[in-house]
Amino acid sequence: MSDAADFTIDDQRVLRLSGEWTLARLGEVPRRIEALDTPPARIDLSDVPRIDTVGAWLVHRLSRDSGAAIDGTNADAAQLIDQVAKADQATTVRAEHVSPTTRILSQVGLATVTAGQTLIGLVGFFGAILISFWSVVRHPRRFRGNAVTRQFEVVGVDALGIIGLMSFLIGIVIAQQGAVQLRQFGAEVFTINLIGRITLRELGVLMTAIMVAGRSGSAFAAQIGSMKLAEEVDAMRTIGIAPMEALVLPRVIATVVLMPLLGFYASLVAIVGGGILCWISLDIPPATYIQRMREVVPMTDLWVGLVKAPVFGAIIAMAGCFQGMQVQGNAEEVGLRTTAAVVQAIFLVIVLDAFFAVFFSSIGWI
Structure with missing residues (x-):
């Protein structure tokens, strides 16, 4: 049976992840990460054989909140974390500026057509x-x-x-x-x-x-x-x-x-x-x-x-x-x-x- 998700942190504030970081194998890991006294400076995923969207979200959130760099990811894990990061970015949609005169004329025109x-x-x-x-x-x-x-x-x-x-x-x-x-x-x-x-x-x-x-x-x-x-x-x-x-x-x-x-x-x-x-x-x-x-x-x-x-x-x-x-x-x-x-x-x-x-x-x- 594969190993459950786990992590360790050393004196250099390197957070080393291990096991499968999937929804079924995470267990109490999210709660333990939130309880860390010292935020990590680097996150190492070299010992993580498998990661899903939930695990990628936890890694991205930890990196986002602490500013830690992510290392040791394989191609699939890197792509998944990158997609999660893009989805997390707030999209700001700015309404096109319309002058009051144009807006009033547009409303009058629409009312006239109606x-x-x-x-x-x-x-x-x-x-x-x-x-x-x-x-x-x-x-x-x-x-x-x-x-x-x-x-x-x-x-x-x-x-x-x-x-x-x-x-x-x-x-x-x-x-x-x-x-x-x-x-x-x-x-x-x-x-x-x-x-x-x-x-x-x-x-x-x-x-x-x-x-x-x-x-x-x-x-x-x-x-x-x-x-x-x-x-x-x-x-x-x-x-x-x-x-x-x-x-x-x-x-x-x-x-x-x-x-x-x-x-x-x-x-x-x-x-x-x-x-x-x-x-x-x-x-x-x-x-x-x-x-x-x-x-x-x-x-x-x-x-x-x-x-x-x-x-x-x-x-x-x-x-x-x-x-x-x-x-x-x-x-x-x-x-x-x-x-x-x-x-x-x-x-x-x-x-x-x-x-x-x-x-x-x-x-x-x-």
Whole structure:
């Protein structure tokens, strides 16, 4: 049987190794080396017939820590110790220095490219929705009424509470802030004008769209994204079910149909909230408030809100479903796509709202 690993050290601080310096034969040698009082000046491996990676690592570490030279190695041992030494060297990777200007321009360029690709993808997705809708019109039996009804409940009925509360509080805030500013000019009565026109024309539909985007748009992205991650969408294609008709179209139809109703409901609740504050703070009776509202708010304000609402609904549903369909890879992608769906939907809604404001002003609906 071969000798176990061992060592001796003489007065000249020469550490002479002997035996097989392998993992199976080292025993207590590493602990004994650590207990040496005097570090060696030279390490002699002449009596070591065999050494493995563990033994080479111990020899290299001892040489590294004590600064001792290594002698008496054969070709294989020398090569192994040299490879261990190279692996022990810390590799410092220095990041390439990039000027702040270059970095900012690079980020802006990347964001621009991403936005352009997303816009192209949304346009293509809109085209796919139109094709699916036309296919359902040509084949009415493929219309999924139960799925649309379910989305009516999710998008509309379940959202009445939070949208109503939000709109009521917004109406109170508009009335309070408007009354405070108009009181300086003795024109508190015009608070009714402010409440009626801004809620029916702008804030009622806009705040409803933002709430639906955060509530239903994110849900669309998460639901479809989870199905995409679980390969359920691919399974639907395999058995002959079109995902656009089964998953996307019911959500788009429900959101487009319900957005005008939710926007009108939000505007009414905001008017009620503003009326309560006018009654309490400005001593304007409800009958006077309603009569004044009818006099100062034109019907065009209502039509403006109702025209914008379905467009906002289509944008919200399309953004949520589009981002859900883009999920791939891992569960983290679901969260990222859900966030992107909400951000894109709100951004597009605000951009379109600005476009509508300019358009309706140009045709005289002011």
